[in-house]
Amino acid sequence: MAQPIRKQPIKQNFSPEIIKATMETESSETRNQARLAILELANMISVPMSLHAVVRLNVADAIWQGGTNLPLSASEILAAVHPSGGDPENLQRILRMLTSYGVFAEHLSADATERRYSLTEIGKTLVTDGEGLSYASYVLQHHQMKIFKIKQDALMRAWPFVHEAVLDPTTEPFVKANDEPAYSYYGKQPEMNDLMLKAMSGVTVPFMKAFLNGYDGFQGLERLVDVGGSAGDCLKMILHKYPSILQGINFDLPEVVAKAPKIPGVIHVGGDMFKSIPSADGIFMKWILTTWTDDECKLIMENCYKALPVGGKLIACEPVLPKDSDDSHRTRALLEGDIFVMTIYRAKGKHRTEEEFKQLGQSVGFSSFQAFYIDYFYTVLEFQK
Numbered sequence: 001m002a003q004p005i006r007k008q009p010i011k012q013n014f015s016p017e018i019i020k021a022t023m024e025t026e027s028s029e030t031r032n033q034a035r036l037a038i039l040e041l042a043n044m045i046s047v048p049m050s051l052h053a054v055v056r057l058n059v060a061d062a063i064w065q066g067g068t069n070l071p072l073s074a075s076e077i078l079a080a081v082h083p084s085g086g087d088p089e090n091l092q093r094i095l096r097m098l099t100s101y102g103v104f105a106e107h108l109s110a111d112a113t114e115r116r117y118s119l120t121e122i123g124k125t126l127v128t129d130g131e132g133l134s135y136a137s138y139v140l141q142h143h144q145m146k147i148f149k150i151k152q153d154a155l156m157r158a159w160p161f162v163h164e165a166v167l168d169p170t171t172e173p174f175v176k177a178n179d180e181p182a183y184s185y186y187g188k189q190p191e192m193n194d195l196m197l198k199a200m201s202g203v204t205v206p207f208m209k210a211f212l213n214g215y216d217g218f219q220g221l222e223r224l225v226d227v228g229g230s231a232g233d234c235l236k237m238i239l240h241k242y243p244s245i246l247q248g249i250n251f252d253l254p255e256v257v258a259k260a261p262k263i264p265g266v267i268h269v270g271g272d273m274f275k276s277i278p279s280a281d282g283i284f285m286k287w288i289l290t291t292w293t294d295d296e297c298k299l300i301m302e303n304c305y306k307a308l309p310v311g312g313k314l315i316a317c318e319p320v321l322p323k324d325s326d327d328s329h330r331t332r333a334l335l336e337g338d339i340f341v342m343t344i345y346r347a348k349g350k351h352r353t354e355e356e357f358k359q360l361g362q363s364v365g366f367s368s369f370q371a372f373y374i375d376y377f378y379t380v381l382e383f384q385k
Helices: 016-042 045-058 057-067 075-080 088-099 137-141 153-160 173-178 182-187 189-216 233-241 295-309 329-345 352-364
Strands: 104-108 116-118 223-227 247-252 265-271 283-286 313-321 369-374 380-383
Touching: 045 057, 045 104, 045 137, 045 247, 057 075, 057 116, 057 182, 057 313, 075 088, 075 116, 088 104, 088 116, 088 189, 116 352, 137 189, 153 329, 173 182, 173 329, 182 189, 182 329, 189 233, 189 380, 223 233, 233 247, 233 265, 233 283, 295 313, 313 329, 352 369
Parallel strands: 223 247, 223 283, 247 265, 283 313
Antiparallel strands: 104 116, 313 380, 369 380
């Protein structure tokens, strides 16, 4: 029987010169990648501003056309959104760049002489739905400039002051740029306030649909308070899904609830959540704790605790940071939102981790805590007394 051939390891004797050249090549490649990455980051302002541009031009609705989503050239899109003329080449430059971020899909002709564009799933979020809502208002609200007749670039003025949040966390960059807090500034600018409310509705409605389909913690509740409920839209959706809730209380500042519409089964109550909250066996809030400091959150949650009976629950929907800082879309969206809060609303308001929320709840007396990851951005946090 033939003996198997034993293969000897091949010795590769590389000269010091070859090893050095290889290391230098690898090092050069690493440096090139690093320089490319920093250029991308430095030019990244082009992304939100181009997104702002396609929203202002109503490009998504022009492509969508009632659901056809047929690929259109820049000239065809421009003719639909601005019949009086314009520069299709410059529009195409914007569309190409946003295609690289997955907002549009590019369709190149066989001879590579024409580019056409359709909407991806990301792009479809900018399409106006039957209720007149989309994420387009959220984009505009985040990048306000001279949208209306009055000067409204308050948010943009704040961004050059982000470093000030590090040097002096007692004052928000927005305040340094505009001499007053964002909410009071909005209150004096009806157009800005209306845009913010529309932006929040555009984000809230799809979240609430997913939330109500995936969370059943409202079962058994008879009296529910929505803290910071504004016009009562969330409460209206909850009561529609859970008619067993006998009474809904829309709780917000007196000047806010004074404008709230009548909703069957809902009473509007004005007040200050830092002083007291109406009693109920369930309290709901969405994106409230995020914009306040730890001490302010404790005060809000303590008032919730006092308003609940034993066994009652606080249901808070908030952005929750992951423990690790990876490069996923979810982590980036959450961390970017955290910087937005720091810059615009509260220098020490913040997105928190699940553990940080748990500790806040325990500090005011809540005996149990659960987190439900139903939505990619907002997490449902359930605190029980």
